[in-house]
Amino acid sequence: MPAITLIEAVTMALEHEMKQDEEVVLLGEDVGVNGGVFRATAGLQDKFGKDRVIDTPLAESMIAGLAIGMAAQGMKPVAEIQFMGFIFPAVDQLFCHGARMRHRTRGRITLPMVIRAPFGGGIHAPEHHSESTEALFAHIPGLKVVVPSNPSRAYGLMLAAIRDPDPVIFLEPKRVYRIVKHEVEDNGEAYPLEACFVDREGTDITLISWGAMMHETLQAADKLAEGGISAEVIDVATVSPIDMDTILESVAKTGRAMIVQEAPKSGALGSEIAAEIAEKGLMHLLAPIGRVSGYDTVMPYYKLEKQYLPTVDRILEEARNLMEYQ
Amino acid sequence: MPAITLIEAVTMALEHEMKQDEEVVLLGEDVGVNGGVFRATAGLQDKFGKDRVIDTPLAESMIAGLAIGMAAQGMKPVAEIQFMGFIFPAVDQLFCHGARMRHRTRGRITLPMVIRAPFGGGIHAPEHHSESTEALFAHIPGLKVVVPSNPSRAYGLMLAAIRDPDPVIFLEPKRVYRIVKHEVEDNGEAYPLEACFVDREGTDITLISWGAMMHETLQAADKLAEGGISAEVIDVATVSPIDMDTILESVAKTGRAMIVQEAPKSGALGSEIAAEIAEKGLMHLLAPIGRVSGYDTVMPYYKLEKQYLPTVDRILEEARNLMEYQ
């Protein structure tokens, strides 16, 4: 079993599900011959033909609208938005229709569709290519929002997303598309949605993250361990709806919670997690709830993106502050 | 000085500023002859002509894009989106350009523009007419988001929004457009943005709200007072960026914080406020941070909207829970 990257795991899951279920079709800009600008759909048009791997015209509202129409007919479209920064023309379709078709028709029309988009900073990309706006989607009831942090999860969660009978926004942390490899068996086993992953058990502090920032968070946990601090590390994975039970259980044990996210701090997912802890786990808290975030400013052009993105050092600093809190 | 409603105060502020500053122009669907579907611009086309009160074609992305182009040339467009539920086609323009033009051009091009939209439930409106999605806008750095809760504030904050050199999203709680009247002097005095209003001082618990829900919150405070509970009530007003200092000061005094909002609970503004309190005011907390919210589901068709919207009773129940918390 060869080790594969996160993006290869996405491809493997797409291929697996396309073989399994002929209702699964891929669509998007450049997903066909080119195999996607990040190569997530590389080779799939050759394997499944132009009818199942569809290069669309250049229009994101249209891509989302097409997916809605196709899904309403029982197909399972997996649509790619080339970068999350270009998803905005599609949000009208996703928020006004995608998220609520089942609800408004009392279950008569349902939308088993997936919207994939690479997101996040750190690859020296041009303007509008590096944002993390998952919180916008997570606030919309009726959508599920999933962010895999590593190859195994990309595979298992993508299968789950495609099989889910409701619309799933699947956000791929492009900075870590190729930085780690896992041995992933192509066994068709989906991971559950709406379940956090406890990646490391610990007793002193709970570090909560998702997507690319999991990598810095895990590194920080290593360093904390060197200093005798035992961090529990949770990968939220499905960022909406969030499995708060796992998080609250962990905080009950450690008494300290810190969220690490790439997005601007204000009104982000970290705020929601902190608010839930403050509502339901306050009695366990030995320290304020920490948030290590991108800043509340526009994602800068790439020369400053390193200054913008949370680092292992920032995580360590904040974690130590919380540990020292009296 | 006659007493006027919230929507009349909006009109008065628009008229005041149009007289003062000829760069101010209004645009939107039905804002001209018809004076807006809620009559916010009633009479203004007669007074200022078709060049300054412009009926646009029916396209929200276009309205936002026009406003951006006009503002870039130094005009001060105040654009109406007919209902907040129809703002989604415009978010691409607002998020990708409106929010960041000053930033990306290092201040060379700035956008003194306002986007107005009525929002919220409670008026038995059709589908898509009753949502509260202010949190989406509040998460975007570079935008300011303002929600007046009563006539005086509508007047003073609208003046401030128009005069602000940066884009302001001005959300008008339509359920309370006409339910209270204030004597508002047309004196051209703006209220500061980024400042909360402490509407009632109290010592036992801080109730934090904005927009239409301020009315239920104030009623709840009255009832709490009858039961001997002294609630401090804060109207956030500018919901992004939030004046957390005022809120934290209050919580430091009362030791209890509760947020009342109409939006779905998860990932809403209330989460951000709670998270900030949990980070910076934890040591003062005598109880968990309460959130009384709309539910995490699609805004239902109007037969159930009363079941959806937070009520005075729900606020009281939660406030009492927090008071009794040990």
Place this chain on the structure above:
Amino acid sequence: MTTVASFEIKHRQFLDANGKPVSKKLPDFAKDTELLRSLYADMMRLRVFDAKAYALQRTGNMGTYPASLGQEAIGIGYGSVMTKEDVLIPYYRSTGGLLKHGVTMEEILLYWGGNEAGSDYSVAREDFPICVPIANQCLHATGVATAIKMRGQKRAVVTEIGEGGTSEGDFYEGINVAGIWNLGVVFVINNNKWAISVPSEIQTACDTYAQKAISAGIEGIQVDGNDIIAMREVSDYALDKARNGGGATLIEAVSYRLCDHTTADDASRYRDKEEVEKGWQEEPVLRLRKYLESQKAWSDKDEDKLKEELAAEIEQAVENYRNTPVPPPEAMFDNLYAELPDSVRQQRQAAIKRGAQ
């Protein structure tokens, strides 16, 4: 300069405003008097239903409602050539099309009465719910048609939009992809001249809306939308084409909104009386009646009988509507997802408890 492309837009009309044929060659179906009588009845049905819906709103028994007054030939026209297998993607003023395609009066009242049950169509199960946000339904139509095409089915997809709605990007994105993929979609523009208070001149610099088809490389036809014979003929052509791989058609149905935009609107604020009076002289129901009368195919007695039948039918629908209980609080949650997440399940419980109080 050399000419590299040229285009023409055609207009279709059979009956003039007084119900007189403008040409000798009426389509074959127009010889079928029974059919024409039934089309007349359908238009009347819609008109009477609209009036009832208005009354319900005015008496506080229903929410905002958009009537089709003066535009009845459009929805009844395309609706009359739809098969059960075809799919309708309506906008809020598609009541005629919905009724013709099997959606019940009761469902339509429930929808505008604020109850999701109204979107759970008992008959036209694949039709989309009424689309309130302008223009984005156009893209659903292309998506449905894509699925139909991929599966090799012979089904047409019909979607309707107001002339104001053509200013939205989604409209163009829809016709564009329908052109590229040769999708079996019929886009019907209800050009009723007004978008709430905004007149058509503010929506386009074009002489026709049909010419917008040229930007998508599809066929565009302008039709007198107050002439049910023309409306049916052009729709029949376009749907047939759609079912048989001939691709998309854009139909501009020229009509006039004789009513307010909705019950929440007061058109007298922005429209001249004279214009509306002129509109009444062109309206589709009387036009067909005059033609039928000229053919000795309609009498006052027929009219009375029809009105009586319609009144009874509508009364029954209204009664069913009014007897439908308000949904329980848990209905807010029960179709959010196939399976409700734990966190939301707690909110559901709380809502039930509060609802019972």
Place this chain on the structure above:
Amino acid sequence: MTTVASFEIKHRQFLDANGKPVSKKLPDFAKDTELLRSLYADMMRLRVFDAKAYALQRTGNMGTYPASLGQEAIGIGYGSVMTKEDVLIPYYRSTGGLLKHGVTMEEILLYWGGNEAGSDYSVAREDFPICVPIANQCLHATGVATAIKMRGQKRAVVTEIGEGGTSEGDFYEGINVAGIWNLGVVFVINNNKWAISVPSEIQTACDTYAQKAISAGIEGIQVDGNDIIAMREVSDYALDKARNGGGATLIEAVSYRLCDHTTADDASRYRDKEEVEKGWQEEPVLRLRKYLESQKAWSDKDEDKLKEELAAEIEQAVENYRNTPVPPPEAMFDNLYAELPDSVRQQRQAAIKRGAQ
């Protein structure tokens, strides 16, 4: 059926692929050899600059860059008739237009080098920064033109978009409102046949992109975008019209993308060699050179001299670019709002502290 509207799309070309005039009547300006030589120099300048930018990216000294190879006549064409007062609303492949309108090479390099200073144009202060999200710049152009019109100014607004970009709703919304309000906007479509890997057939069922103008009731003209004389002539006409209340024009400039989409792309994955070779036979720079040579207005010596001058100019720009320091961390905050809110001020302080570490 009666015909209610008809349209034609015209095509403009003066020089064939070999630089031979296709008609005897060249526009007046084409007699001005100095002008043609300067246009040639401008196109070469862009080409050499592009090559340098590519090299910078390949050597890790700059981020992603989209070249204009083969499409030089477009930006240089419309740029050459813009006045200082006109406004350019560029997309990412408008380097030619930007350079002609006074944006410096250094600024362009800074932009693609990830530094906002590159969008703080020293000369063309009212031009918009480069637009990366496809098509939404079209609406900025209409907004700028609205302000210009309201103020009674005689200034044209030019915006450029790729042929793929015309599939986005914002493009249509833009041309539509420009038609309605008779705005002085020139929309230039760079039809380079490809949108990354997606060929033009997937973007439209139309024979021309120029005909999309018909949907907006504005004039649409197709021009050979590899023929700088035609490109300049049509642009001159359109800008003049725009400045003088004549309204908007849609120009489809037919060209070919000889390069990869950007430095991040590998076009050999999806394009045939032969197609690219054919493209090389049509390209604009050699075409004009051949014409100039046929007029005895260009020699190998001129060419060598030009290349030398360009090399020096570009070298200087690159040096300035490379000597520009990385902005300090506080630059992330300093233009967020006119005045930084308190909450963000704390973050700014923290960022400065961390940056210093």
